[in-house]
Amino acid sequence: MSESCSNFGVSRRSVLLAAAGAAPLLALTGGEAQAKLAMTAVKYQPDPKDGKQCDGCNFFVAPNSCKMVDGDIAPTGWCLLWVKKPA
Numbered sequence: 001m002s003e004s005c006s007n008f009g010v011s012r013r014s015v016l017l018a019a020a021g022a023a024p025l026l027a028l029t030g031g032e033a034q035a036k037l038a039m040t041a042v043k044y045q046p047d048p049k050d051g052k053q054c055d056g057c058n059f060f061v062a063p064n065s066c067k068m069v070d071g072d073i074a075p076t077g078w079c080l081l082w083v084k085k086p087a
Contacts, residue, residue, distance in 0.1 A: 016041070020080045036070035042079040044069055049078040058083040 019037070054060045055075035059067040066073045068081050 016043075016080060036066070037068055037081075039069055039071050039079070042069055042081050044071075044073070044077060044079040046074045046077045048076055052078055052082050052084075054078065054082075056085055057081075058085050060085075 019041070053075065054066065054073050054077040055062070057066075059069070059081060060073065060075070061067060062075070064072050064074065069079060
């Protein structure tokens with residue numbers, strides 16, 4: 001399977017980076033029925049990374065949810081979709 005993907009120049013990294021780049025645009029569309037991503041797809045971790053954590057992200061919904069990621073989200077967590085909350 002990876003052989004067919006490499007023939008088209010598509011890698012898992014490019015798909016994840018594209019998803020991360022599209023996340024802010026998707027958030028602006030305001031589609032209430034959009035599907036959430038799996039924690040593993042966005043490399044969610046329950047600990048902060050580089051001073052960034054979920055409660056400082058634009059997608060975090062207190063007390064333990066996210067507009068983009070499915071499941072229970074720790075306020076101190078982090079994932080690839082992290083976008084700073086507007087000031």
